[in-house]
Amino acid sequence: MAASGSEKRATRAEETSTREHLLDVSLRAFAELGYDGASTRIIAARAGVNQGLIPYYFGTKEKLWREAVDRAFTELRSELESNLEEDADASRRLERMIRRLVRFVARRPEFARLMSEEGKREGPRMRWIVDRHVRPMHAASLELLGRARVGSPAMTGLDPAHLYYILVGAVTQLFHQGPEFRRLTGLDPSDDAVIDAHADALIQLFLGGD
Amino acid sequence: MAASGSEKRATRAEETSTREHLLDVSLRAFAELGYDGASTRIIAARAGVNQGLIPYYFGTKEKLWREAVDRAFTELRSELESNLEEDADASRRLERMIRRLVRFVARRPEFARLMSEEGKREGPRMRWIVDRHVRPMHAASLELLGRARVGSPAMTGLDPAHLYYILVGAVTQLFHQGPEFRRLTGLDPSDDAVIDAHADALIQLFLGGD
DNA sequence: GAGGGTGTTATTCGATCGAATAGGAACTTG
C-alpha cells in the first residue's frame, strides 16, 4: 500500500526521503500513543512502508525515538531563537517568546505530548532528554524570566524556578490536551482564534497591563 | 511470592482488601506507565498477587482502569468540595481552591499524569473520562473562576475558558513532570517547601496583591 | 550488460501481551 500514486518504488528522492518521513510519523506516533503504544508496525503502516525498514534505518526503536526527538528540538530551537536578541526590553522579549511558544505548541502539540510522556517517569529516556535538551532550554528560559521579572508587577517576587513550570504548563496544557479540549468546549485547538486568544490571555496574565 | 510476611492466604480483611489494593496500585501504574505500558502482569506483581486475579475481579483491563479512575475522582472531589461554600469572597475561595489543588496534585501526581495520558488522544477512554468526570468539574471551575475574576486585577478581561486550562496547566505541570523537575533542579517535588512555594507563586500570579 | 550497493518486502523468532481455564486452598454455612 504505497501512500501516494507513484507506482513502483517511487524513484528515490521523491518529496522527502522515506527515512525523513519515518521520523516525522514517528514523532507524532510516539507523542500520541506513548513509547510503548507506538509499535513499529503502526509507525511503519502510517508511513506506508514495511516494518522491517525501522530496524534497517535506525537499528532499534529506541534509536528511532532519539532521532525523532533530536529533530523536534532542532525545530523548536530554530523557531524560538531567531532574532530574539535584538529586542532590548526584556518584557517585550518575553511577550514575543510566549507568542511563539503558543504558536509552536499549537502547530505541533505532539512536541508537548512527547515531553510530558517522558518527563513523568524515571528512566533512560527521561535522563537522556533532560540532559541533552531540557537543561539548556531551561537555563535560557530562567535567564529570560529573571530579566523580564524585573519591572513586571505580576511577576515580582516570584521564584523563576517555579515560574518556569507555571509558564510551561500554562502555555501547553490546552494544546497538549487538544482532544479533551475539543470534546469539552466544542472549540478547535488548532483554530487561529483560539490560539491567539490563548496567547493574549497568557501575556496579560504574566505581563499585566504594560 | 507473597509480598508481606503473612504466610498463607493472609486471612481476609487484613489491612485493606486485595481488590482495593489492586485499584490503588493500578492507578499509579496506569499513570506512570500509560495504559498500554501498565501490563496486568506488572500491576499484579506490584500488588503481590497473581495476574489471573485481574480478570477475576474486574473482567477486563479496561474495566479495571475505569474503576481506578472513578476512585481517583471520588478522592479528588472529597478533597476539594469540603466546606468551600462558606467563604463569601470569591477570591479567597479561589485561593483556597488553588492551595488544595496544588497539595492534592503534589500528593497524588499520578492523578494529573493519568488525566494527561488520556486527554491527549481520541478514544473511548478519553470520551468516557471527559463525559463522566471532567465536564462536571470543568463547569464548577468555570463558575468559580468567573466569580473570582470580578475584582481581580490580574484576571479581568480574561476568557474563563482559557483561564481554566492556564490554571490547570500552571498548577499541575511541576508535579506531573516530577521526575524531570527533580533531575533538572535537584529539588524534591514532594517537599513541603516546594509545594508551598508553588502554591504561593500561583496565588500571587492569579490573584495579584490583594 | 554484469556486479555491487542500497532500499525494501516477506517471513520468522522468542518474548510478552490480555484473557480464559482448571484446579486448589481457605473460609462459611449446614
Added chain:
DNA sequence: CAAGTTCCTATTCGATCGAATAACACCCTC
C-alpha cells in the same frame, strides 16, 4: 465434618510485540 462459596494460583491460548534474516527490486558504475 461435609458441601458450597470465595479467593487465588498455575497454566495455557492466540495475538502482537521488536528484531533478525533472507530474498528481491532497483540504481550506479564499469
